[in-house]
Amino acid sequence: MRIGLLTEGGYPYVSGEARLWCDRLVRGLEQHEFDLYALSRSQDQEDRGWIELPPQVSRVRTAPMWTADDDGTGYGRRSRRRFADAYAELAAAVCTGASPGTTAPTGAPADPAAAEADRFGNALYALAELARDEGGLVGALRSETAVRTLERACRAPRALRAARAARVPDLLAVAGQIERALRPLSLDWYGDDGLGAVDLCHATSGGPAALPGLVARHFSGVPLLVTEYGVQLRAHYIAAGDAELTAPVRAMLAAFHGRLAAETYRQAAIITPGNTHARRWQERCGADRAKLRTVHPGMEASRFTEIGEREEPGEPGTLVWVGRIEPSKDLISLLHAFAEIRKEEPKARLRLVGAPAEGPDAAAYLAHCKALAAQLFPDEAEGAHAMGDNPVSFEEIGGPETPALADAYAAGSVVVLSSIVEGFPISLVEAMFCGRATVSTDAGAVVEVIGGTGLVVPPRNPRALAEACVSLLRDPGRRERLGAAARARALELFTVEQNITAFHGIYLEIVSHCPVRREPVDDAGEPLPFANPLEAHVPGRWTAPTSESGGGFGTWLAGRSASAGAPSWAGTEGEAAAPGGGPVGASGGIGSGGAVGSPRGAAGSRGAVGSGGAVGSGGAVGSPRGAAGSRGAVGSGGAVGSGGTVGSGGAVGAGGGGERPAGEQGQLAGAFPGGEGEA
Numbered sequence: 001m002r003i004g005l006l007t008e009g010g011y012p013y014v015s016g017e018a019r020l021w022c023d024r025l026v027r028g029l030e031q032h033e034f035d036l037y038a039l040s041r042s043q044d045q046e047d048r049g050w051i052e053l054p055p056q057v058s059r060v061r062t063a064p065m066w067t068a069d070d071d072g073t074g075y076g077r078r079s080r081r082r083f084a085d086a087y088a089e090l091a092a093a094v095c096t097g098a099s100p101g102t103t104a105p106t107g108a109p110a111d112p113a114a115a116e117a118d119r120f121g122n123a124l125y126a127l128a129e130l131a132r133d134e135g136g137l138v139g140a141l142r143s144e145t146a147v148r149t150l151e152r153a154c155r156a157p158r159a160l161r162a163a164r165a166a167r168v169p170d171l172l173a174v175a176g177q178i179e180r181a182l183r184p185l186s187l188d189w190y191g192d193d194g195l196g197a198v199d200l201c202h203a204t205s206g207g208p209a210a211l212p213g214l215v216a217r218h219f220s221g222v223p224l225l226v227t228e229y230g231v232q233l234r235a236h237y238i239a240a241g242d243a244e245l246t247a248p249v250r251a252m253l254a255a256f257h258g259r260l261a262a263e264t265y266r267q268a269a270i271i272t273p274g275n276t277h278a279r280r281w282q283e284r285c286g287a288d289r290a291k292l293r294t295v296h297p298g299m300e301a302s303r304f305t306e307i308g309e310r311e312e313p314g315e316p317g318t319l320v321w322v323g324r325i326e327p328s329k330d331l332i333s334l335l336h337a338f339a340e341i342r343k344e345e346p347k348a349r350l351r352l353v354g355a356p357a358e359g360p361d362a363a364a365y366l367a368h369c370k371a372l373a374a375q376l377f378p379d380e381a382e383g384a385h386a387m388g389d390n391p392v393s394f395e396e397i398g399g400p401e402t403p404a405l406a407d408a409y410a411a412g413s414v415v416v417l418s419s420i421v422e423g424f425p426i427s428l429v430e431a432m433f434c435g436r437a438t439v440s441t442d443a444g445a446v447v448e449v450i451g452g453t454g455l456v457v458p459p460r461n462p463r464a465l466a467e468a469c470v471s472l473l474r475d476p477g478r479r480e481r482l483g484a485a486a487r488a489r490a491l492e493l494f495t496v497e498q499n500i501t502a503f504h505g506i507y508l509e510i511v512s513h514c515p516v517r518r519e520p521v522d523d524a525g526e527p528l529p530f531a532n533p534l535e536a537h538v539p540g541r542w543t544a545p546t547s548e549s550g551g552g553f554g555t556w557l558a559g560r561s562a563s564a565g566a567p568s569w570a571g572t573e574g575e576a577a578a579p580g581g582g583p584v585g586a587s588g589g590i591g592s593g594g595a596v597g598s599p600r601g602a603a604g605s606r607g608a609v610g611s612g613g614a615v616g617s618g619g620a621v622g623s624p625r626g627a628a629g630s631r632g633a634v635g636s637g638g639a640v641g642s643g644g645t646v647g648s649g650g651a652v653g654a655g656g657g658g659e660r661p662a663g664e665q666g667q668l669a670g671a672f673p674g675g676e677g678e679a
Contacts, residue, residue: 001032001033001200002032002033002034002035002197002198002199002200002491003029003032003033003034003035003198003199003200003201003202003507004035004037004195004198004200004201004202004213004216004222005034005035005036005037005202005204005207006025006037006201006202006203006204006210006212006213007022007036007037007038007039007204007205007209007469007563008038008039008041008065008204008205008207008209009039009040009041009045009065010022010038010204010205010209011023011026011036011051011204012036012038012049012050012051012053012057012060013038013040013045013046013048013049013051014048014049014050014051015044015045015048016038017205018204018205018229019051021204021229021297021298021499022204023051023054024298024300024315024496024499024500025298025499025500025503026053026054026056026057027054028496028497028499028500029056029500029503029504029507030054030056032056032507033056033058034056034057034058035057035058035059035060035061035194035195035198036053036057036059036060036061037061037062037189037194037195037212038060038061038062038063039062039063039064039065039184039209040063040064040065040066041066042064042066043064043066043067046064048064055588061185061189061194062209062671063183063187063189065183065208066184067348068138068180068186068658069138069171072143073134073135073136073137073138073139073140075134075140079130079133079134080145082126082130083127083130083137083140084145085126085147086123086126086127086130086154087123087127087140087141087146087149088143088149088153089119089120089122089123089126090120090123090124090178090517091149091150091152091153092126092153092156093116093119093120093123093259094120094153094252094255094256094259095150095153095156095159095160095163095252095255096153096156096157096158096159096160102627110154112537116259117259117262117263117286120259120260120262120263121263121266121267124185124214124260124263125214125215127182127185128185128190128215128218128219128605131185131186132190132219135186136186136325137179137182137186138179138183138186141175141178141179141182142175142176142179142184142235146175146178146179147168147171147172147175150166150171150174150175150252151166151171151402152500154166154171154252155250156234160251160252160255161273162247162248162250162251162419163251163252164248165247165248166248166252167248167334170246170248170249170252170360173246173249174248174249174252174253174256174292177249177253177256178256180213181207181208181256181257181260182211183208184208184211184212184215185211185215187212189212189216190212190215190216190219190220190433192602195212195213195215195216195220195222196216196219196220196222196566197517198216198222198516198599199222199511199515199516200211200222200223200224200225200507200510200511201216201217201222201223201224201225201567202225202227202507203224203225203226203264204225204227204263205228205230205232206226206228206231206232206233206260206261207232207233207236207257207260207261207264209232210264210268211223211260211264213226213264213268214263214264214267217267217301220324220516221514221516221517222516223269223510223511223514223516224264224267224268224269224599225268225270225271225272225297225506225507225510226264226265226268226270226271226272226481227271227272227273227274227295228271228272228274228278228282229273229274229275229278229297229423229424229461230274230278230423230424231273231278231281231282231285232257232261233257233258233281233285234281236253236254236257237254238421239364240254258285259658261285261286262285262286265285265286265287265288265291266286266288267284268291269291269510269513270291270292270293270506270509270510270527271287271291271292271293272292272293272294272295272502272503273292273294273295274294274295274296274297274423274424274445275294275423275424275444275445275449276294276445277423277444277445277448278423278445278450279292279294283417291508293502295499295502295503295506296424296425296493296494296499297424297494297499298494298495298496298497298499298500299426299429299430299433299494299495299496300496300497301433301490301491301494301495301496303404303405303406304398304406304409304430304433304434305433306404306406307409307433307434307435308433308434308435309435310410310435312482313413313476313479313480314409314410314411314412314413314436315349315411315412315413316341316413316473316476317330317345317347317348317413317473318349318350318351318411318412318413318414319338319341319346319348319349319350319351319412319414319415319416319469319473320350320351320353320408320409320411320412320414320415320416320431320436321334321351321353321354321415321416321417321418322352322353322354322405322408322409322415322427322430322431323354323417323419323427324354324355324356324357325352325354325356325357325366326356326357326362326364326365327361327365328419328420328421328422329418329419329420330418330419330420330441330459330460331352331366331369331418332369332372333418333460333461333462333465334350334462334465335350335369335372335376335392336376336462337374337378337418337462337463337465337466337469338350338377338391338392338466339376339377340462340463340466340467341466341469341470341473342377342391344466345470345473345474346471348391348473349392349393350391350392350393351393351395351401351408351412352369352392352393352394352395352413353395353396353397353402353408353501354396354397355396355397366394369394370394372512373390373392373394374390376392377391377392378390390459393414395408404592405430406434408410409430409431409434409436410434412436412475413436413437413472413473413476413479414436414437414439414469414472414479415427415431415436415437415438415439416426416438416439416440416465416469417439417440417441417446418441418459418465419441419443419444419446419459420441420443420459420460421443421444422441422443422444422445423444423497424444424445424449425440425444425445425449426451428440428446428449428450428454429449429490429494431486432449432453432487432489432490433487433490433491433494434483435484435486435487435488436483437454437455437472437478437479437480437482437483437486438450438453438454438455438486439454439455439457439460439465439468439469439472440454440455440456440457440458440480441456441458441460441461442456442458442459443459449494450486451489452485453482453485453486454482454486455468455471455472455482492502492550497511502658522617587618588611
């Protein structure tokens with residue numbers, strides 16, 4: 001199949017996030033063809049170039065998210081009106097809540113959240129259609145019209161309390177951020193030579209990366225798979241808290257990104273969080289639990305095999321920390337905990353292996369940690385003529401002490417993680433591959449990853465961290481048992497092979513349930529009217545056998561009917577859920593037997609379409625005898641509505657009752673021998 005892989009700030013850029021995971025996935029699924037659609041985050045990222053791509057990547061298209069010049073698109077009066085209407089709906093969905101008195105067309109109370117979700121989605125796709133027709137949205141989204149529309153939405157009844165306090169600078173900031181997030185709508189990726197030609201869109205994160213998948217689904221019906229190893233909405237909340245934004249700006253941007261995440265989860269065929277922590281976030285943001293499939297990230301275990309199979313447990317009194325040095329890793333608490341450890345184990349050592357994160361703040365944090373270590377642990381010497389040595393060392397991968405990452409884990413007997421914020425703890429999984437006992441703080445997906453093979457303590461609790469480390473340093477047998485169990489767990493759950501196998505199955509499942517409907521053409525570009533079989537137009541999983549106990553066509557159709565998009569002939573509630581008396585294509589298949597939910601078979605008539613009987617004739621949907629429609633094919637044997645019309649020959653759900661004119665009875669008797677109402 002052909003996969004459209006959607007990334008933002010990631011694969012194929014050298015400095016991209018999750019580039020290794022994407023590259024392993026693409027290389028592992030070499031039987032598929034991949035089209036790569038990448039959004040870059042900075043000029044520096046683009047200047048560093050791409051990693052080497054495998055041959056199954058057939059094409060790469062990129063676009064910047066960090067800049068967008070005004071495309072100079074001039075809108076006519078009608079287009080300006082279309083933009084104003086769509087943007088007004090978008091702004092209203094972001095700035096206001098649902099009315100408690102809103103009712104559905106049937107008179108039943110409507111779900112306010114669903115109503116606002118529909119409002120946001122409809123506005124989003126209206127803007128996408130405008131961009132397709134007119135050529136771009138950059139200038140319009142930055143225009144005075146957009147700012148004034150946001151202002152009216154903030155002043156409207158039911159507006160968010162924080163949004164009501166917005167001033168002109170706040171509105172300009174919000175309009176600019178919305179324009180940046182919606183830049184993918186203006187791209188030319190959605191034609192028949194782009195995402196419209198793929199079988200499946202796989203977004204490797206939420207947010208802007210998933211937006212092209214939403215548009216491709218809207219225009220071409222391409223199913224969407226969303227994978228989140230770090231929830232984008234959570235990352236936005238954290239970034240907004242660190243940025244110097246006013247309360248109205250934070251409130252409106254949080255509402256916008258929340259609506260976008262909810263729309264992504266609603267339209268996705270399947271959502272694959274990387275861990276239970278991300279799964280909980282997605283459920284709280286509106287993801288349907290039935291769509292969620294946890295797929296752990298796949299990591300390369302072979303480079304840690306030698307360390308994991310060694311009999312030497314490493315230096316017995318050495319603790320190792322590996323990661324990126326930044327405030328979220330809370331090395332300050334780790335250093336204070338190590339001071340407590342030294343009181344119990346005077347010869348213990350702590351090796352901090354990593355590099356500072358990018359930016360001046362990260363460099364300042366590293367300098368602060370080094371100063372604290374020098375203050376807490378002055379250089380010590382065993383005698384008057386020996387050189388002092390600090391028990392805490394700061395190292396980087398590639399240095400003389402730790403030339404490779406595996407050497408860092410091999411240097412100690414216990415690996416420590418002290419984070420207060422953590423997604424999927426990669427360093428813990430690497431330590432588990434190496435067969436090392438671990439002590440971790442309860443942050444993010446740590447407990448899920450460890451699974452009882454290590455010690456877990458509360459974050460920001462140096463004393464608890466110190467006690468757990470001392471207990472392992474004093475018990476080598478326990479360290480060995482925990483390390484062996486950790487290695488076995490990592491090899492079972494967190495390898496590249498299990499990740500690739502999981503996604504291969506998910507790809508096939510989505511395509512089998514949600515195939516893209518395209519008009520087949522011959523070499524000359526002429527349409528081929530009979531290239532698609534009749535079964536392709538009936539929702540169902542035709543590759544799976546049905547049984548009288550359930551499953552197959554009946555089960556899948558019941559799910560489609562219960563959700564949305566079921567055809568009108570699918571029966572009422574309770575009728576379509578039961579499969580027919582035989583498998584599809586046998587006694588009750590298409591064109592045979594009887595109707596969906598009827599005592600004999602599936603939807604169809606006693607003959608093929610256009611011959612002995614029309615689809616839906618011969619036996620009514622859910623009725624034992626009479627048919628809604630005719631017993632003959634449309635245009636032959638009996639006219640539509642004759643022989644068993646609703647309210648005459650055989651009402652829907654009736655037993656074939658009602659009166660029939662004598663002329664019609666004779667005509668039908670000559671065309672179709674057999675008893676009346678026979679299915």
